[in-house]
Amino acid sequence: MEKNQVPDIVVARLPLYLQTLKTLENEGAYNTSSKDLGQKLGISAAQIRKDLSHFGEFGKQGTGYSIKYLTECLEEILHVNKTWDMALIGVGFLGHAIVNFQGFYNQGFRIKCVFDSDPNKIGQIVAGFEIMDIKNLEATIKENRIKVAMITVHAENAQEVTEKLINAGVKSILNYAPIVLKVPTGIQVQYINPIIELQHMTYYLE
Amino acid sequence: MEKNQVPDIVVARLPLYLQTLKTLENEGAYNTSSKDLGQKLGISAAQIRKDLSHFGEFGKQGTGYSIKYLTECLEEILHVNKTWDMALIGVGFLGHAIVNFQGFYNQGFRIKCVFDSDPNKIGQIVAGFEIMDIKNLEATIKENRIKVAMITVHAENAQEVTEKLINAGVKSILNYAPIVLKVPTGIQVQYINPIIELQHMTYYLE
Numbered sequence: 001m002e003k004n005q006v007p008d009i010v011v012a013r014l015p016l017y018l019q020t021l022k023t024l025e026n027e028g029a030y031n032t033s034s035k036d037l038g039q040k041l042g043i044s045a046a047q048i049r050k051d052l053s054h055f056g057e058f059g060k061q062g063t064g065y066s067i068k069y070l071t072e073c074l075e076e077i078l079h080v081n082k083t084w085d086m087a088l089i090g091v092g093f094l095g096h097a098i099v100n101f102q103g104f105y106n107q108g109f110r111i112k113c114v115f116d117s118d119p120n121k122i123g124q125i126v127a128g129f130e131i132m133d134i135k136n137l138e139a140t141i142k143e144n145r146i147k148v149a150m151i152t153v154h155a156e157n158a159q160e161v162t163e164k165l166i167n168a169g170v171k172s173i174l175n176y177a178p179i180v181l182k183v184p185t186g187i188q189v190q191y192i193n194p195i196i197e198l199q200h201m202t203y204y205l206e
Numbered sequence: 207m208e209k210n211q212v213p214d215i216v217v218a219r220l221p222l223y224l225q226t227l228k229t230l231e232n233e234g235a236y237n238t239s240s241k242d243l244g245q246k247l248g249i250s251a252a253q254i255r256k257d258l259s260h261f262g263e264f265g266k267q268g269t270g271y272s273i274k275y276l277t278e279c280l281e282e283i284l285h286v287n288k289t290w291d292m293a294l295i296g297v298g299f300l301g302h303a304i305v306n307f308q309g310f311y312n313q314g315f316r317i318k319c320v321f322d323s324d325p326n327k328i329g330q331i332v333a334g335f336e337i338m339d340i341k342n343l344e345a346t347i348k349e350n351r352i353k354v355a356m357i358t359v360h361a362e363n364a365q366e367v368t369e370k371l372i373n374a375g376v377k378s379i380l381n382y383a384p385i386v387l388k389v390p391t392g393i394q395v396q397y398i399n400p401i402i403e404l405q406h407m408t409y410y411l412e
Contacts, residue, residue, distance in 0.1 A: 015405035079408040093303035107401045172407035190403035195313045197396035199221035201378035202285040
């Protein structure tokens with residue numbers, strides 16, 4: 001089945017299924033069902049079955065899914081059965097938090113290099129990483145063939161950093177700066193913005 | 207029109223429209239169009255018109271939208287024409303980053319109180335906030351009638367904190383802990399999880 005046949009909204013749910021499977025595995029479970037997964041995620045069992053059917057057949061009627069097998073399949077589909085090196089740009093409070101985040105391990109990602117433009121920060125060590133001069137961004141990313149980056153710079157610098165990253169070969173950008181990035185076709189951007197999530201919820205509040 | 211008639215996926219896009227309008231306003235623009243907004247967000251103009259039509263008529267064919275007027279309408283719809291006090295629980299690296307985040311201002315939110323369980327942190331001042339003992343969580347939240355909270359504790363403590371927050375009257379939770387929270391009907395939870403966003407993007411990478 002061709003990639004472009006799967007709606008992006010379906011792709012967006014696969015990491016949620018994978019996360020839930022890993023939680024179940026950590027809790028000692030071996031098998032699960034669409035109903036089980038759905039209850040944990042607030043998604044209908046039918047939706048989960050339909051989503052997974054885009055990629056093949058993973059379970060058996062009556063017995064459900066092997067957690068180990070479905071985990072491996074989803075990791076393969078999402079290309080996280082390997083580890084992606086990442087660059088982080090901007091070592092403010094948020095950058096510090098991310099560099100110290102232990103959650104990338106075993107999820108397909110690891111931070112490889114960390115950049116800032118502040119002369120007072122360059123050369124400092126944070127969580128084992130030497131903060132590199134942003135002037136060396138493009139050369140370092142090319143050299144290490146890094147395809148994934150996280151942007152935690154101020155909004156006014158985010159577009160410039162984005163263009164440097166793309167020039168250096170980065171294909172996927174997780175943007176924490178509160179600005180919509182302009183990128184050419186073929187470059188993925190996802191946003192982390194607490195305001196968007198908070199405003200989504202206050203809609204439902206009186 | 208009743209609230210429950212608007213699909214949640216439509217509600218989820220409204221904060222994106224509001225953010226984009228604010229960016230346009232900051233750039234000095236007075237008017238915009240569905241096409242303009244759509245291009246900035248990677249959403250079709252038709253989708254934007256359809257989304258907004260759930261709530262009324264905000265623009266005129268040919269002249270588009272007044273940015274000021276549509277901003278005010280969206281702020282009212284999302285209930286961010288007022289300022290919501292928030293509690294933050296967990297002052298690790300990420301909690302520090304959020305307490306220092308300047309972006310809540312003028313978006314409908316402000317941090318009101320900050321909690322941790324670590325005796326070494328309690329009483330310390332972070333970005334002007336005294337870190338309070340988590341033992342006082344429920345009393346303080348009730349007293350201040352706080353309805354919105356952000357959780358930045360470790361995954362293993364997040365469910366317990368959630369239950370305390372709900373007991374104290376919190377209705378909307380932004381959860382940064384990498385765990386799916388169990389909450390009763392009527393409580394909103396949104397998740398901030400970089401892994402989910404990263405895995406969504408690597409699907410498209412070779």
